[in-house]
Amino acid sequence: MxxxxxxxxxxxxxxxxxxxxxxxxxxxxxxxxxxxxxxxxxxxxxxxxxxxxxxxxxxxxxxxxxxxxxxxxxxxxxxxxxxxxxxxxxxxxxxxxxxxxxxxxxxxxxxxxCVSEKGILSRVEMHICDYCNLNCSGCTHFSPIFERRLPDREKRIADVQKLSEKVGVILRFFIMGGEPFLNPDMAQYIEDIRRILPDTDLWVVTNGLPIPGIKEDVLTCMRQNNVAVSISEYEPTHYVIDKIKARLENAGIHYNIRPYDIKQKFIRPLSLSDNSKYNQRCISEGCINICDGKIARCPTLMYIDRFNEIFGTALPNDGIYELADCPSGEKLMTLLQKEVPLCSHCVENETEWSRCGSKVKLSDFAVVD
Ligand code: SF4
Ligand code: SF4
Structure with a gap:
């Protein structure tokens, strides 16, 4: 029938x-x-x-x-x-x-x-590697200022579990970084996250550079768990994009590409002033970040303590919550939608795409005005 x-x-x-x-x-x-x-x-x-x-x-x-x-x-x-x-x-x-x-x-x-009292959370992201192989100036996840140390996988997976218990469904979950393929435990992360989130649209967000060299079993695991790849095609990625595409196509992995543009623009996302001459701009697109038992409305907020520690600044960090203590369902959504003091420091300050030099500077991420 x-x-x-x-x-x-x-x-x-x-x-x-x-x-x-x-x-x-x-x-x-x-x-x-x-x-x-x-x-x-x-x-x-x-x-x-x-x-x-x-x-x-x-x-x-x-x-x-x-x-x-x-x-x-x-x-x-x-x-x-x-x-x-x-x-x-x-x-x-x-x-x-x-x-x-x-x-x-x-x-x-x-x-x-999606029982209505628990609600739908549209986009959640989690780093499985805080550092990156590209170190873009202006990275809104501040990856260039993180040490080359991998997170504790059990703790990160426990965060996914905790969050999943607080909401009806998570529509999209992004495994990212930094560069997530630098973590050799990628397959294990995927299996654990898929077990917790069987109905979620799972993506790995990457600059693509490690893909030609990653192990076949990682790709197999991605295909078996219906995980797609989103590639940010920066200039170095552009030179090997055909290799990256061929590897994913041969492995039967669905992907999309944010394509390279010769005039590729990036932004310095922050101003030290909360009344900057630049226009305000939010880059988060509503993507909630979870990390080490905490939840925040965007990655810039989640990692602002690291930024303050490295550059000796005091940008506001209000709005980072303990996952275990925060409410469930609609109340959680409402809490995460609230503007936070850091929002008034987020600006639109376009620059050409470039990499940080050997010494990462405050001016790679923020203007002083
Ligand atoms: S590739 Fe992405 S995560 Fe890596 S430094 Fe550049 S913007 Fe940040
Ligand atoms: S701090 Fe506010 S304005 Fe800035 S990226 Fe996060 S949500 Fe957007």
Missing amino acids: SKKIILYGAGTEGEKLLRRMEVLQDTIEIIGFADSFKTGHCCGYPILSWERMETTEADIIITVKDQMVMEEIYDRLVRLKKENIYWHYDDRVSLHTVTYDVFLLKECICLKN
Whole structure:
């Protein structure tokens, strides 16, 4: 018996997914679209009314990409007592070669665990290596000022576990640094994080340079655990990008690239003044950082103590919380959305991309104005 499916979103994303899913037609039956605003038909399929939705048994795949809109739709569907609700987040596999179940596993997040009182945390990141092989001037994670020492894996994994108990679901989790592939325990981290976060979209964020030389078993582990790679293509990466792509493609790993631009701009992210002549700019994109039992609304805040220690400054560190003590669910989200004193020091100060010299300077990261 074929699986009945409703695609939520009768717009560009919905149409795109419909076209992709047509090759699965032997095992699925797309019975129509749903949409918050549209009625009538889309691509020859009916846009179902709420009454029809209420009485129809089907998997519902939300196709809109905006998370807040997705959450509103999800809430409405839960009120309709719908259960099998998925969010399609990325095109990763050839649907000519996989089944519907594999498509759900590889490209969709099952939203059933998102009990509303615990809420949805959209983006979380964790360093598995604080230092980096590139040492970019202006790195907002301050990697150039960290020692070449690896973190305690059990403690970092305990942080993931603690956080997972406080929220309904984490949509995206970024394993990063520094340069995360410098940590030889990458495979172990991936297995542990995947065990704790079975439904999360997992990414490794890297400058890509170590990829041609990493061990095959790391790539195998990534493929088996459905972990994708996001490559920041800085100038040194650009010269070996074909090798990096070939290695990932041969291993069957999904990746995306933030491409190199000859005029690549970077920023000095901070001003020592809380009333700078530069415009304010937040670079965090809402990405929560966890580290050594703590949680903060962004990496710049999480690592500001290290910055103060190295440069003898006193930038404010309010807003870093003990994970064990902080609240759960919506209350945690609200706490992490609050502006912190450091926000008034975050500025837009563009420079060309470059590496720190042999001695890392305050001016690599901050302006004094
Ligand atoms: S590659 Fe990324 S993590 Fe490494 S120093 Fe540059 S900006 Fe920081
Ligand atoms: S301190 Fe505030 S403004 Fe600066 S990066 Fe973090 S959240 Fe954004």
